Amino acid sequence: MLYTITFNPAVDVVMNLDNLQLGALNRVEKDSYVAGGKGINISVLLKRLGYDNVATGFIGGFTGDFIHDSLTAEGVKPEFIKLDAMTRINVKLKAQEETEINGKGPVIDAANIEKLFNYFEERLTEGDAVFLAGNTAPGMTSDHFVRMAQLCQIRKAHFVLDTNKDLLTACLAYHPFLIKPNADELSEIFQTPIDSLASVIHYAKELQVLGATNIIVSLGGKGAVLLTETGDVYQSYVPKGQVINSVGAGDSMVAGFVAKYIETQDYVESLKQGAACGSATAFSVGIAQADLVDALVKEIKVERIGE
Template sequence: MILTLTLNPSLDRTIEIPALVRGEMVRAAATRLDPGGKGVNVARALAAHKLPTCAVIPRGGPEGRQLTELLEEEGIDVCAVPVTGHTRSNVSLVEPDGSVTKINEPGSVLAPDDLERIVKAVLDTSATADWVVASGSLPPGVPDTFYCELGNRLTERGVRFAVDTSGPALTAALGARPALVKPNRDELAEFAGRPMDTLDDVVAAATTMCETGAERVLASLGADGAVLVGGGMGVRYGESPVDRGRSAVGAGDAMLAGYLAGGVTGGDALVEALSWGAAAVRLPGSRMPGPGDVDRASVRSHASVDLTRALDGPRHGMEQTQ
C-alpha cells in the first residue's frame, strides 16, 4: 500500500475556454470538478490502476466534505483529519492550444493541534505502507521543516519516504534522507540557484540533492522527459513525446505515481513514470490516467545520456505545480 499525505488539498475546477481575454466575458466550452492537490493526484492515479492506496488529508468545512466524497467515489481509501479551517478551491482556465491559466488559493492556516492529528494519522496508517509520499506546498503557518521531521519519524520505523515539494521545504526535507525526491525543472533551478538549461545542469543539481541526503532523484522536465539519478544506478534519461496535450495539471503527480507503481509491481519504474505522466497530459483537467490511457511503447529510454543536450520544451510541458 502507498500512503499519500496532502497538507494543502483542493477542489480543482477546470474550465475549457476558446481564448482568455482579459476584462471580457468568456463563455466556457466545458467544465469539470476534480479532487486536487499533489498527493491527492498521486493517490488517484494509483487507484485508477487498482493499486492499494490511502490518502491522508485535512478536511475543513463543506469543501472538505465534498473533496472526501469525490475521492471516495474514485475508490480511494481516505483518512480525513478534521481541521479548523476550510479546504481551498483552485481554478484552471484551459485554452485549445493547451495553455493553462491556474488560480490557486493559498489554503487555510493549520493550527498546531491540527498538525499533531495529521502526523498521528500518518504514523498510525503507515504501519502497513510500502511508501509514504508527502506532496505539495505547505499551507500557511506550517514550518518549512515539517516534511523533514515527519520523514525522520517514518524512516525510524523503516518506512520508505518520498517527497515532492519546493523551496525551503524541499531543501529541509533532504535532511530526512528520503528514499525518493521528485523535483521539476523550476524546483531544481531554485535549489541549485541557477537555470536548468541542459541535461548536465539537471544531473549536477540532482547529484547535489543525492549528496545532501536523497537516495534517488526523479527530475521531471516537462516536454523534455525525465532524469533519474542515484540509487546505485548512475544516471538514466527517458522521454515520452506527446503530439497534442490537453492539460499538464497533475501530470508530474501521475509521473511520481507511475514510478512508485513500477517499483512495487516489479516493472521498469522510469518507463512507468514517463508513460503515466504523458498519459495525464493527453487527458482533460486533472484527470488521472488508467491502464487504457498508458502507452509504454512510446517511451524512449536512453542507456547513455548526452549531457550537453539543451532543454527545449516548455518548462511545464508535463506538469503544473500545486
C-alpha cells in the same frame, strides 16, 4: 500501504468561456469540478493502476465532503483530518488566455497537525510509502515536512517528496526515497544555469550527496533522467501524442515510478511506468486512465547513460 498527503487540497472549479471581459458579466459555456491537489492526483493515478492507497491531509466543509466523495468514487480510501473550516476553492478560467485564482486555504492549528502525525505514528510500518506532495498549508512550516521525513526514516518507510526547493532541501538529510525536481528547480537550488544534460546529471548528483536516495529530473519534452541509489543514470523519452493538459503529469510520473519499484525493485521498468503515467496524463483531460498508460509503456524507450 501507500499513503498520500495533501496539506492544502482544493476543489478546482474549471470554467470555459470564449472571451473573459474584466469588469463585465461573463457567462460560462461549460464548467466542471475536480478534487485538486498533488497528493490527490497521485492517489487517483495509483488506484486507476490497481494500487490500493490511502489519501490523507486536511479537509473541511462542503468542499471537503466533495473531495472525500470524489476519492471514494475512485476507490481511494480517504482518511483526512476533518476541520471546522472549509477547504479552499480554486478557480481556473479558460478563455482567450488561461487565468487561475487560487484560494488561500484554512489555517491548520497545532491540535489538528498532531492528529495527522498521530495517525501515521500508529500505522506506518517498514516498506510503506508516503507521498508528500505540494506545499505547506497556512499554519504549517517546513518543520512539519522534516518531521514526516524523520518518521519515515525511523519506520523504514519510503518517503517520496515533491515540493518547492526550500521544503525539499530541508528534508534531504533524512534520505527521501525519491525527489522529482525539474531543471529549473535544480537551477534555483544551486543558483546556477542548468543548460545541458551533463549539468542536470552533475547537480542531481549533488542532491544525492546532500541525502536524496533516488532522483527523477523531468526535462519536459525531452523526457526525464533518473539517478539511482546504485549510481546508475537512465534517461526516458517522451512518446508521441498531443499534450492536452500538463496538470498532474509530474504527480502521475512519481506515482507510477514508486508503485512499480515497490512491486519489482527494477529501476528500468519503474522509469518506463513512471514516464508512461506522466505522458498519459499529459495526453488526457484529467488524470490518466490505466488503458492509456498500458499502451504508452510499450512505447517508452529508456537508455542507460553516463559512465
